[in-house]
Amino acid sequence: MYSASDLRKGLKIEIDGEPYVVVRFDFSKPGKGQALYRTKMRNMVTGNAFERTYRSNDKFKKAPLEERSMQFLYSQGEEYNFMDTKTYDQIVIMKDQIGDQVNFLVDNMEVDVLMFNDNPIGVTLPNFVNLEVTRADPWAKGDTSGTDTKPVTVETGYELQVPPFIDEGDKIQIDTRSGEYMTRVKE
Amino acid sequence: MLEISGLKRRARLIQAIRHFFVLHGYLEVDTPVRLPCLLPEAYIEPEISGNWYLQTSPEICMKRILAAGIPKIFQICKCFRRHERGNRHLPELTMLEWYRRDSDYHDLMAECEELFLFLANELDMTPTNCNLDSPWQRLTVAEAFSLYAEISLSEALASNFFDEILVRDIEPHLGQKRPTFLYDYPAELASLSCLKSADPAVAERFELYINGLELANGFSELTDPIEQRTRFEKELKIARSLGRATQAMPENFLRDLGQIDQAAGIALGIDRLAMTFFGAERIDEVVAFIPEEL
Numbered sequence: 001m002y003s004a005s006d007l008r009k010g011l012k013i014e015i016d017g018e019p020y021v022v023v024r025f026d027f028s029k030p031g032k033g034q035a036l037y038r039t040k041m042r043n044m045v046t047g048n049a050f051e052r053t054y055r056s057n058d059k060f061k062k063a064p065l066e067e068r069s070m071q072f073l074y075s076q077g078e079e080y081n082f083m084d085t086k087t088y089d090q091i092v093i094m095k096d097q098i099g100d101q102v103n104f105l106v107d108n109m110e111v112d113v114l115m116f117n118d119n120p121i122g123v124t125l126p127n128f129v130n131l132e133v134t135r136a137d138p139w140a141k142g143d144t145s146g147t148d149t150k151p152v153t154v155e156t157g158y159e160l161q162v163p164p165f166i167d168e169g170d171k172i173q174i175d176t177r178s179g180e181y182m183t184r185v186k187e
Numbered sequence: 188m189l190e191i192s193g194l195k196r197r198a199r200l201i202q203a204i205r206h207f208f209v210l211h212g213y214l215e216v217d218t219p220v221r222l223p224c225l226l227p228e229a230y231i232e233p234e235i236s237g238n239w240y241l242q243t244s245p246e247i248c249m250k251r252i253l254a255a256g257i258p259k260i261f262q263i264c265k266c267f268r269r270h271e272r273g274n275r276h277l278p279e280l281t282m283l284e285w286y287r288r289d290s291d292y293h294d295l296m297a298e299c300e301e302l303f304l305f306l307a308n309e310l311d312m313t314p315t316n317c318n319l320d321s322p323w324q325r326l327t328v329a330e331a332f333s334l335y336a337e338i339s340l341s342e343a344l345a346s347n348f349f350d351e352i353l354v355r356d357i358e359p360h361l362g363q364k365r366p367t368f369l370y371d372y373p374a375e376l377a378s379l380s381c382l383k384s385a386d387p388a389v390a391e392r393f394e395l396y397i398n399g400l401e402l403a404n405g406f407s408e409l410t411d412p413i414e415q416r417t418r419f420e421k422e423l424k425i426a427r428s429l430g431r432a433t434q435a436m437p438e439n440f441l442r443d444l445g446q447i448d449q450a451a452g453i454a455l456g457i458d459r460l461a462m463t464f465f466g467a468e469r470i471d472e473v474v475a476f477i478p479e480e481l
Contacts, residue, residue, distance in 0.1 A: 005270045026273060026274065027271070027272060027273025027274070027275075027276055028273070028275075028354045029230070029271060029276065030350050030353045030354055030358070030401065031394050031401055031404040032228070032230065032231075032376060032378045032404065033230060033349070033353070033376075034350050035230065035270065035271070036350060036351060036354055038355070053351050053354075053355070056270070056429070057429055057430070
């Protein structure tokens, strides 16, 4: 159990059977008055947020969260299949639960899966992944018109802006947090 | 650690405060910080030191000095309050308290105005977006509720949401453009202040705000030992209901309190005063060290 004085930004607690993370926190105490803990909580499954003020005798359950290392196996429609690298258990996570991270997910990639009461609620990819460019317009050499990027498509179907010298078949590094091009990867 | 320029301006502030009180005929006192019992307060949790406590305020010893007949005293000292940590709170804080006999809370409000103008002049600095020229805004607690809250003061007290509404809906409006004295607290929140003889539902207590930040708490002091004992018993009862180990009644204090006819006293947080003058958003920016780096 946590008490209100343990509250801080980033703390994960369980409220009404759902996991929440403290996204904003402020300690207040009016003169001679009670300690007040003003928070904004975000539901880790739905993303919905609410603001609430707690008093020092309020208690909180620690959210039963566990991060597991898993390997992405394959996807079938909306279902994405992963395998726990320790226990070899296989689980299915729906595409919408993975969110934008599906743009960077390729077979055999190792990811961290966040489990709440043994249910997966989120997937964290490595910060940088290398993906192959599957479609790119050729670079018109000598084009000095000033455009310094062009759109390409990578193997997952994700489109992004890259420097004009990137060709089809190149491998590029992408930052999975921003979705932006980092560098060309030499094989 | 705070950088050298920060240490220097803090030192200048504290020296200017001393200078003000010495010029105004106050005696500087230096009382023990470790005490066998404190003044019971429901919502301030003391730090335990062996069988004794670290002070949460120097009030207990300072009022005993006042009772011994010294008319005007001040002290700059450390106070300790468990679990108080935030952008505006430290569990070890630097406090300025001053007490004067034969005075009331209006005298203290006027003296606050003088002190701040003196400090602004000595430091050649003024708080951001704040005009210190006298007179400052004076707003009763009831007026503040009717101006800024969705429910009245009496409804807030009845529903037990006074603190929440004060912090969320009222404090952010106080002390904007010029300092605000929030005064005439409901008798339920009198603490160690005396009730108004013309209206005993109201206590002669005030708080000073600048830019939404609470800086000081002052009263016309309650000097009736019997009434004070009843109030302490109430505070101890609340502390017990919150599951805190409670301490003994401060008998020596209550015995001496009867020696004072009339007096007024105020506690002003020096760290917050530094935040105000130096434009700091967080208390961490004005102290030599924060607890997390010790």
